[in-house]
Amino acid sequence: xxKRDNCDDFRTLFLKDIPLLDxxxxxxxxxxxFPTAVNIxxxxxxxxxLIGTRYxxxxxxxxxxxxxxxxxxxxxxxxxxxxTRHAQxxxxxxxxxxxxxxxxxxxxxxxxxxxxDYPLITGGYKAMRRFLIDELDANSLALRKAxxxxxxVAGRTGSGKxxxxxxxxxxxxxxxxxxxxGSAFGRRVHxxxxxxxxxxxxxxxxxxxxxxxPWSPLFTExxxxxxxxxxxxxxLQATMQRAPLAVLETPFEERIxxxxxxxxxxxxxEYIAVYGEERGNEKFRAQILGxxxxxxxxxxxxxHKQLHSEFSAALxxxxxxxxxxxxxxxxxxxxxxxxxxxxxxxxxxxxGREIFRGDKDDxxxxxxxxxxx
Numbered sequence: 001x002x003k004r005d006n007c008d009d010f011r012t013l014f015l016k017d018i019p020l021l022d023x024x025x026x027x028x029x030x031x032x033x034f035p036t037a038v039n040i041x042x043x044x045x046x047x048x049x050l051i052g053t054r055y056x057x058x059x060x061x062x063x064x065x066x067x068x069x070x071x072x073x074x075x076x077x078x079x080x081x082x083x084t085r086h087a088q089x090x091x092x093x094x095x096x097x098x099x100x101x102x103x104x105x106x107x108x109x110x111x112x113x114x115x116x117d118y119p120l121i122t123g124g125y126k127a128m129r130r131f132l133i134d135e136l137d138a139n140s141l142a143l144r145k146a147x148x149x150x151x152x153v154a155g156r157t158g159s160g161k162x163x164x165x166x167x168x169x170x171x172x173x174x175x176x177x178x179x180x181x182g183s184a185f186g187r188r189v190h191x192x193x194x195x196x197x198x199x200x201x202x203x204x205x206x207x208x209x210x211x212x213x214p215w216s217p218l219f220t221e222x223x224x225x226x227x228x229x230x231x232x233x234x235x236l237q238a239t240m241q242r243a244p245l246a247v248l249e250t251p252f253e254e255r256i257x258x259x260x261x262x263x264x265x266x267x268x269x270e271y272i273a274v275y276g277e278e279r280g281n282e283k284f285r286a287q288i289l290g291x292x293x294x295x296x297x298x299x300x301x302x303x304h305k306q307l308h309s310e311f312s313a314a315l316x317x318x319x320x321x322x323x324x325x326x327x328x329x330x331x332x333x334x335x336x337x338x339x340x341x342x343x344x345x346x347x348x349x350x351x352g353r354e355i356f357r358g359d360k361d362d363x364x365x366x367x368x369x370x371x372x373x
Contacts, residue, residue, distance in 0.1 A: 007094050008122035010131040014204045015211055019093035021086055021118070023107045024125065028098065032196025034128065035204065040082045042103045060102070076110060083111050087118045100124030129200070133233075136203035139210050140235040143243075148215050150239055151355070151370075153363070154222035155248035157183055157339035158255035158331075160360060161221045164248055167364045170371045171219040172205045180228035182221075183339070185263050185291045187228060189270040189283070198230045216371045219246070246356040248363055252335070259331050264288075264324045285315050299338060307333060 007013065013020070020037040022029055025048040029039040043051065055063035087093070095111075097103035100123045111118045121128060143150035153161045153168075162181075165171045178198055180186045193201070209218055222245065225237050232240070250258070271287070272280035288311055296304045307330050314326035356366050 003117045004119045006120045006122050008127070010128050011135075011207070013094070013121075013128070014132070014207060019086075019090035020121070021083065021090075021093055021095035021107075022125070023083075023095055023097050023103055028125075030194070032129070032194055032200065033125075035201055038086060040079070040086060042079065042097070042107050063102075079107075080110050080114050083107065083118070084114045084116055087111060087116045094119050094121050096121035096124040096128070098125050100127065129196070132200050132203040132207075135207055136199070136233055137235040139203075139206045140233070140239045142210070143218060144239050149217050150243045151217050151219050151367070152222040152240060152243045152245050153219055153248055154245040154354075155250065156255065156335070156343050158259035158335055159248045159250035160254075160258050161248055163258075164360050164363055165219060165221050167360075168219045168367045168371075170209060170213050170216050170367075172202070172209060174202070174220055174223050174227060174232070177201050177205065178227040178230050180230075181262060181267075182223065182227060184295050185288070187287060187291070188267070189274050192228050192230055195230055199233055202233070202236075213371070219367055243353070244355040245350065245353045246363055246367065247354055247358075249357060249359055252332075255335055256328055256331050259335065260324060260327055263331075264318070264327050268318065281315075281319050288315065295338070303333070303337065 012018070014034075017036050020034055022033055022037040022039045023042045024039070025041050025043050025045050026039060027045045027048070029037075029041070033039065041048075051063050083095075095104055095107055095118055097107070100120055104120045104124060108118060108120055140150075142148065153164055155161050162173060162175050165173050166176075175182050175186070177193075179188055179190060179192045181188065192198070206218070220240075223232065223240070225232055267287075268280070268284045271284040274280065275283050289308060292299075292304065292307055292311060299307065310330040310333075311327065314324070314330065317326045318324050356363065358366065
């Protein structure tokens with residue numbers, strides 16, 4: 001490999017999806033990383049803990065000495081093999097640790113012993129994370145300007161807002177990034193990303209859009225401050241609270257169709273694919289009825305009891321025949337008596353922000369023309 005300099009051009013790293021080798025401990029990686037990063041740690045979690053304790057008690061030299069003591073020849077051989085394989089598969093990549101210091105330099109030294117010069121990220125994870133936080137804040141502020149605003153696709157629950165977002169080129173899908181369908185029933189079979197991972201991928205998505213279309217408005221779905229368990233960054237929240245609204249109008253029966261497909265027909269196979277038929281049905285049933293229980297107070301006792309009975313029977317029918325039609329009455333009740341009143345109340349606080357209203361095709365056509373003006 002030709003010798004390359006260490007890198008501090010974070011913008012290019014993220015715009016070009018450069019492969020990254022993360023040598024931090026697994027526990028650090030699990031708390032937050034980057035989409036193109038692969039974790040091949042220098043130290044496992046226990047070794048990191050021991051060396052960190054030694055560093056605090058006796059200083060850097062003692063910590064380094066312990067590190068070499070823990071890194072037995074077998075461990076070094078395995079690490080070098082794994083790192084070398086990664087470097088050969090991704091010759092354009094870089095490696096990093098938390099601050100771009102001791103661990104990344106030791107890793108670079110060990111890789112060099114295998115004849116490969118693999119450069120570092122200057123400042124490591126901490127510097128890249130700081131860049132993405134600052135960049136998202138700056139882009140959120142820029143999107144408040146009238147010349148290139150953020151436009152929210154608003155509409156009632158089940159109107160198909162995410163589907164519309166996915167048809168607009170200049171858009172980012174918050175629910176997709178959060179791995180959640182929104183609403184009380186939006187949890188998916190796979191866990192949501194860690195908060196830091198969500199923020200990192202969100203910042204990169206907006207960075208790419210602003211880089212390619214700096215003078216065009218961007219579109220995203222109208223969301224509250226939380227999507228499932230993840231929270232929108234404060235500066236983006238502030239921008240969304242002022243953003244103009246493009247309101248999607250969808251007939252009530254079509255909203256029932258969409259909700260049935262997304263929350264039942266498409267969701268249940270995900271559980272079965274992960275857990276198998278029997279366990280998947282159990283998990284899906286627990287998810288539907290558990291989410292219903294979580295909104296019991298807002299529904300009221302009688303309405304909750306009715307919906308619990310209807311959804312239980314619908315789940316029985318779905319497991320028996322594969323037919324999901326028995327969910328329709330309960331979905332209609334939830335939309336009409338639970339979600340729509342909440343939406344109507346929220347709209348009373350948004351006077352003057354609506355700039356478009358129409359069906360899905362009209363909205364996509366309008367958004368496309370708006371982006372090309």
